[in-house]
Amino acid sequence: MKIVRTFKIKLNLSNDQISMIDNTTQSFLEALNYASKVSFDNGEISNKPALQKIVYNDLRAKFNLKSQMAVNVCTAVCGSYATQHSNKVYGVLAKYKAPKAIYSYGRDYSFLDDKKVISLNTIDKRIKVPFKVNNYFKKYLTKDWVFGSLELVKLKNNYYAHITVNKEIEEQPxxxxxxxxxxxxxxxxxxxxxxxxxxxxxxxxxxxxxMRAKYKHLRKQLQEKGTHNAHNKIKAINQREQRTMTYINHCISKxxxxxxxxxxxxxxxxxxxxxxxxxxxxxxxxxxxxxxxxxxxxxxxxxxxxxxxxxxxxxxxxxxxxxxxxxxxxxxxxxxxxxxxxxxxxxxxxxxxxxxxxxxxxxxxxxxxxxxxxx
Ligand SMILES: [Zn+2]
CATH class of the missing domain: 3.30.420 (Nucleotidyltransferase; domain 5)
Incomplete structure (x- = not known):
């Protein structure tokens, strides 16, 4: 049985690198929407080889994408239409809003320097980037796991790489x-x-x-105040309660x-x-x-x-x-x-x-x- 996991790392990019990644994720986004429109206009193609045949050259020429990235655009677009169709949604153009890029291991990204640095393709050139990974995710950087695709995501002005890994697990009879x-x-x-x-x-x-009693009491007091500040505090309390619940769930499941x-x-x-x-x-x-x-x-x-x-x-x-x-x-x-x-x-x-x-x-x-x- 194959198990698949996703973990994230935070990229420590220089200013030059940020602008290269910005350009790349923006191009990738435009390429996604372009390929989506082509698929849509041709009867919502969800077959990758079929879509690739029509748009590959355009994706390379119009958006400057490297070969594997152009292929990944087609994979993503076909995946979107396949999902829509399996949900019985037809006649709806798949649209992409957030800048992103999807990379393949070995082609567009790889690890260097004992996995302390990640090497990433951009539409300008290849860059080497140090990164941070939290302790819980470090196990995914060991030999036990096989790297799959990587998605670059921007959150609050920081770039993260969401990396998919998989491992074959022997199942007992x-x-x-x-x-x-x-x-x-x-x-x-x-x-x-x-x-x-x-x-x-x-x-x-x-x-x-x-805990519940404590937070309930606090919430009631804040609700009576009714100010904007009190509203924000209630939100913070709810989040804290959620985090505690998640922690308890972790302990019990373990x-x-x-x-x-x-x-x-x-x-x-x-x-x-x-x-x-x-x-x-x-x-x-x-x-x-x-x-x-x-x-x-x-x-x-x-x-x-x-x-x-x-x-x-x-x-x-x-x-x-x-x-x-x-x-x-x-x-x-x-x-x-x-x-x-x-x-x-x-x-x-x-x-x-x-x-x-x-x-x-x-x-x-x-x-x-x-x-x-x-x-
Ligand atoms: Zn009975």
Whole structure:
């Protein structure tokens, strides 16, 4: 299995280099819009060789692009139309607004000097640029990863390179896994796990409630003030709260994936796409029901698990909180939400309702494994 990641580095450009990069990203942008118009006028071409055949020479001559960059313009434009078509969007001209450039490794960019300097093509000449990379991203500069495309992006007068890397990961046969962990996110706890060894763990996020209360109080005070300054402060508080939530998600996903590695486990998650999270949510549970925080935690778990060569399954969330984990009876009134009790109407099985969904998720993963083994 191939895993793909993107990381960014900040370029330390001299003034001369900035103007060369400015020219290059501006030309590239104009070339994108030119090629997009040609594609559009010819029936929205999304086939790269076909578009390249028509526009390649123009892209080289009109916009001064190097050979590989002209090819990358065609790739980007065809990608845009292919995406539109897969979303059933037709008759809409794809437009590009922000200056950028897309480079290919080995052709338009490469690393020098023990990967402390990056060499970049511009439409004027090749330049050598020192760069900064944060510690978390340094692993992508090791031999383990293969470099792919690079995108130059300007943000607040600084240039960044977003670099795609990939790595081939050996996947274990499904029969080799020793454990199956079901994970439920965002019910009464941030996450709940239940596995083949009947281990149960609740991730409560103890400090989360205190934090919420503190920020809620602060926000209320600021709202009463109603000034412009107070409004900005509320924004800052929201961002801080988000960052804290992201940090908590990182910690929880790491803890879960570490346990999965230890026990060589398949991870089972609910496929949350398509669920309307805003409905039927009690006010006091709102925070945990914020969908981005959910998605983020699931993404972190998936990402970390796949990096370690573990298998992740996404199962259909239908009836996971109404099904009896013992006899399989499905009924809405199996669950007493007020008392937080699950009592099966068919067999009488009783349990605290926090665990029901997690158990059912784990069971669905187990069934899926049996199905896959039989294939
Ligand atoms: Zn039952």
């Amino acid at each position: 499904i029969t080799e896994f020793k454990n199956i962990i079901g994970i439920d996110v965002g019910q009464n706890f941030i996450a709940t796990i239940y596995d083949s060894k009947e281990k149960v763990k609740f991730y409560k996020g103890r400090h989360l409630k205190d 803890s879960i994936v570490d346990y999965a590695k230890e026990t060589n486990a398949i991870i089972v998650l609910e496929d949350l796409k398509g669920i309307n999270l805003s409905c039927k949510v009690k006010r006091e549970n709102r925070y945990y029901r914020v969908s981005w925080a959910f998605d983020e935690l699931q993404r972190f778990i998936e990402y970390k698990a796949m990096n370690s060569g573990l298998k992740v399954m996404c199962i259909n969330p239908k009836y996971t909180s109404q099904t009896c984990p013992k006899c399989g009876h499905v009924a809405k009134n199996n669950r007493d939400k007020k008392l937080h009790i699950f009592k099966c109407r068919a067999c009488g099985y009783t349990l605290n309702d926090d665990l029901i969904a997690t158990k059912n998720i784990q069971h669905k993963g187990y069934d899926e494994r049996i199905r896959l083994e039989a294939v």
